Amino acid sequence: MIKNKCFFYVTILSLGVALLSGCYGNNESQTTILSKDVLSESGKLNDPIYVTFKEVLDLEPEIDFTDILGVSSKRLLYRKNSQLFQLDLNSQISKNLLAFNPLAISKDLSKALFVDENNLYVYEVQKEASVLIHEDIIDFFDNQIAFIDTMGHYVSYFDNNSLTLKIIDSSNGEIQLIDLEGILNHGSYARPKAHIDGESLYIAMDSQSKLAVYQVNEDGSLIEKLLFPHKEDTILDFQVINGGKQLIFNGVYNKLSGVFLYDLTDASLTRLVSGGKTSEGEWIPSYTISPDESRIAFSLEIEEQGNHETNYYLAGISDARLINTVRIIENENLPAVIAMMAHWAPDSNNLFIKKTAQSGQSRIVEEILIYK
Template identity: 30%
Template sequence: MNRKLKVLALMALATTLTAGCSLQGNAQSGKNIVIEEDVQLESALSDSSLEVQRLNDIVIEDDIPNTGFYQGDGGENIFYKENGELNHYKISTKEKRKIVEGDNIIVSKNGEKAMTLSSKGKEAVVHNLINGKIDKIDIESPWDTFFIDEEGNEIASFDINENKLQIIKVDSKETREWNISEFDTYSLTSTIKVEDDYYISARSKADGLYGVFKLSENHAVEKVFSAQDKEDQISTFHILKNNNIIFEAMSKEQSGIYLFNQENNEVQQLIAGGKDSEGIWIPTYILSPDESKIMFDTPVKFEGKYKTNVYMGEIIDGKLANTVRILENANLYAVISISGHWSEDSKTAYIVTPRENSEYVGALAVFQVK
């Protein structure tokens, strides 16, 4: 998949809203890196760097399509879709097995549950891949239904005609609803659960601003923070353990990854995006489970083709620090938020690399933080 097109597609999914802070602030460094004549990247690269060792790649000799996600501390498990089926591949034994089949298949982040959605009906079927249990759940739309937690214990379903959002517990079928007709733009993929709270990003009809909102117990929607200008957009976001928010956004025509500090109500740009002859591009990211480290990517033009540089850094006191480039001019099949994976202890990172000129997985690049 063309990396730039993927970034633009992710940004098109953006949805967000309004609150009491402004999306403004400068990148942590004014350093400019010229990628090519028509591309400029402002980066927060620091003088020091994280100590990272690249271990031996885990080579995948079997024909595994670039259509899946990769889970497991040892880079052990690959889930992938092929011919309308979800399959599992165990790297150490090279064992392949079919798990489920269906029109649309979604896998929970921890790889323990899969959901099939019929394009002709309003029913989701959740398969527990550990104990074999199957739950059938009535939903609003087969196209707007996703897992919203890592374990796959809850799903969200959105009825675009009635502007109704449902959050359903898989085991008990307990359902809660919110009317979000006050929003002009909303993407279900931006609905997340953090502990016992739910958050969405969308654009408010009242003031036309994007932001992040919390779904409260009484079926109301509360503002967490908002962009400053109507032209600003927010896409992927995470609520951190300290209640700060990291997110991808466009702010004052500047793309990048930002951090909102709830304590002082300020936004800091961690990583700047860029602009070239084809348009604006936005870096994507993936946080380590302990939220101390981040991997992010930037597109580069190498020998006339778009490639990817991948960086790793630390988040210290709300700032990006100790960044280091771990892949240069890489040919990744997707952005790092899709092709990358952290181990549970946050000490090892895996990046899927495809075979040269092929639709199949080539290897998992392995990086260990010392």
């Protein structure tokens, strides 16, 4: 149990070394290089080194960890009774912002999405004003609507009926239609994931025929950027970073699980963080990238004598490798993966992690851990 408001936390991180040759993507034989800084699936990273400064913010309102939607140094946005509230972190005073259930919050905390009478709106937090961006939304609670850029300029919506992905400009409601019926071929499929890197739109498609990441042209046609050719391959989440030069994703590639960095220029694939196996099966690391794309937070699973714990780490990303890796949480039993438990400050200076009471036995957030 953390008792002090702030303290120094000292840890040592041992990094594994791995090298692998294999084939993938674009119908060419390639060499897959695993970074010298790749973290192995261990739970053996227990040798104490790096120092990180941690602050603890006690949270007075009782909020479920899934209802905290975003955090900055001054405020916290959360859902309560299917409405949007803002908590001033200095005064601990809450303010009701929106009398509708927020579907999503942009990473810079400037916008929220909500539906009223099957119409989709963007709520601008600073202006306290709402803008209609799409009419006749269907099945909107089925994880189909999301902001796909940091500042909430664009919203993705997948229409199950027409098998069409709609990219909506949140400022004016203009829509780019991407007809996926031919790719999906009415077979089994997972809903496409979309991301905008500032200039280009990318989608990840897992259909009956193949799994791939595509770049989308203005006319809606697709350019295959990364093919997953192996039967066991999966992709959970992805993001294009470094000015459209690199694609980061977590999943399984050629029977290896982990967090991977794919260079869109030279088609090299680097595994930054390894997954692993426990008695319950294989697990894939969860991760979250800072808004300025310079740092990554990720989690590793640990199994010792049948007990499962999780370690959280912070690292920089440079030249397709991890640098300055530090362990920030050790041997915790938190209720969800780091992608659900952590929030980056919009300026990337702080990482906020929701810590539930009783070491994961409760869903109520007791403290917000702040890492510089």
